[in-house]
Amino acid sequence: MATDLSRLPHAPGRLPLLGDVTSVDRHKPTQHEMALSRDLGPIFQRKLLKDRLVIVAGSDLANECANEDNWARALLGPGLSLRKVADDGLFTARTSDPAWGHARRVLTPAFxxxxxxxxxxxxxxxxxxxxDSWTGSNSDLVDVTTAMTHTTLEVIARAGFSMGFGLFGDQGGSVDNARAFLDALGRTLVWASESTNDFPIIGHVREALRQRQLRSDIETVQSTVDHIIEIRTDADPVKSTDLLDLMLSTADPETGEFLDHNNVRNQILTFLVAGHETTASLLETTLFYLAQDAGLQDRLRTEAATLKAADYAYTAVAGLRDIRATLNEVLRLWPPLPGLFRVSRRDQTLGGYHVPAGRAVFVLALAAQRDPTVWGDSADDFDPFRTKPARNAFFRPWGIGPRSCIGRAFAFHEATLLIAHILNNFELSAPAPAQLNIRERGALRPEPFHVKVASLAK
Incomplete structure (x- = not known):
């Protein structure tokens, strides 16, 4: 007979009425939960006041939760908070909202x-x-966080909207106040993560105190996107083939309807947030590991040279298997989105516990993708060329089912190309031995760090 969820293991130190407040980490919640999973097992609970969060940390149980016949996506946590910013964008829309299917069908041709x-x-x-920005710098120290933020934001702007943010110098048609946009966006992402992982009562006070800044930040990011739309709609009617044109001029093939202004804004915001935040995280973490390992650099640089020899042709990127393996290993260890909320479609059993229909659980991908029962004693080690596990391992860095990331091929191609391009032009090294320190702001990203770059130009 299945056991009730109230009997799930939990962190030591639970207090009457308050619950597990002594084990809350509002700054690094999912990393703390991953550490707890090593003691509490593949499924456990966290209780704050009357709210009980069921956390699934084992690979096998996470795979069960990925079954779309029995489970569905649940909009909770930071994703729910971000509805204040992007409302019915692809990531924050509810699956039951017709706007989600509408936008998905309109945008699919963009990929x-x-x-x-x-x-x-x-x-x-x-x-x-x-x-050019690195070779033209007066210093051999590079701020990796700033560089990858600027790089990925420029990619989204140029590929998606045929304009630039001007983050690599003055460009025609650039978005005004791009850095103010980035600052406001960063604070908003921190709020989305911390507000959903805060202490009872104290968190409500903190939330009230930050509302004025939050409203200002949301206005800044939304007005920036409105400016992007305005530039396009005020321009000469020259047909474009980018993402923005699709949203403005393409009808839903099922309904014949067009996306309204607010929905276009929300989709642009979604691509700017998801498109640059998650890819920047992947690139930063990869560069951290590369700067620590000259041997890995040499191996990947040899492969990257084949792309340069092919004049950086589109078709040659897919053949960079070692670079792609390296990126996948980074995604295994540090998935930019560390977890996914799933809701039970029916009464069922999970790990010996009874889960009623409508009950949500949090699949902690950060832990499930490092499950020692699958990956062995080296589960936490960075090893791009490790032997594959003997059985099916949970690996879902791009999400699950119909709500998985629509831009995953875009992001992975971008990351592969950029890593190859960097290795073809620079040798990387760490200025001093360092540990990878990951911050959480909805997505996982390394704390700001620098690497030394030496140009390979002859």
């Missing part, structure tokens, strides 16, 4: 092979600008 060939050229132009 076909033909479209990706066009995006590739935009990505390559940004890679060239990044190279």
């Amino acid at each position: 076909t092979q033909d479209a990706m060939r066009v995006h590739h050229e935009a990505m390559l132009s940004v890679a060239d600008d990044l190279r």
Whole structure:
């Protein structure tokens, strides 16, 4: 007979009425939960006042929760908070909202092979600008966080909206106040993460105190996007083939309806947030590991040279298997989105516990993708060329089912191209031995760090 969820293991130190307040970490909640999973097992609970969060940390149980017949996506946590910013954008829309299916059908053509060939050229132009900014610098120390933020934001702007943010110098048609946008967006992402992982009572006070700044930040990011739309709608009616044109001029093939202004704004915000935040995280973490390992650099640089020899052709990127394996290992260890909320479609059993229909659980991908029962004693080690596990391992860095990331092919191609381009032009090294320190602001990203770069130009 299945056990009630109230009997799930929990962190030590639970207090009457308050619950597990002594084990709350509002700054690094999912990393703390991953640490707890090593003691509490593949499924456990966290209780704050009357709210009980069921956390699934084991690979096998996470795979069960990925079954779309029995489970569905639940909009909770930071994703729910971000509805204040992007409302019915692709990531924050509810699956039951017709606007989600409407936008998904309109935007799917933006990620076909033909479209990706066009995006590739935009990505390559940004890679060239990044190279020039590093070679033209007076210092051999590079702020990786700033560089990858600027790089990924420029890629989205050029590929998606045929304009730049001007983050690599003055460009025609650039968005005004791009850095103010980035600052406001960063504070908003921190709020989304911390507000959903805060202490009872104290968190409500903190939330009230930050409302004025939050309203200002949301206005800043939304007005920036409105400006992007205004530039396009006020321009000469020259047909474009980018993401923005699709949203403004393409009807839903099922309903014949067009996206309204607010929905276009929300989709742009979604691509700017998801498109740059998650890809920047992947690039930053990869560069951290590369700067620590000259041997890995040499191996990947040899492979990257084949792309340079092919004049950075679109079709050659898919053949960079070692670089792709390295990126996948980074995604295994540090998935930008560390977990996914899932809701039970029916009464069922999970790990010996009874889960009623409508009950949500949090699948902690950060832990499930490092499950020692699957990956062995080296589960936490960075090893791009490790032997594959003997059985099916949970690996869902791009989400699950119909709500998985629509831009995953775009992001992975972008990351592969940029890492190859960097290795073809620079040798990387760490200025001092360092530990990877990950911050949480909805997505997982390394704390700001620097690497030394030496140009390989002859």
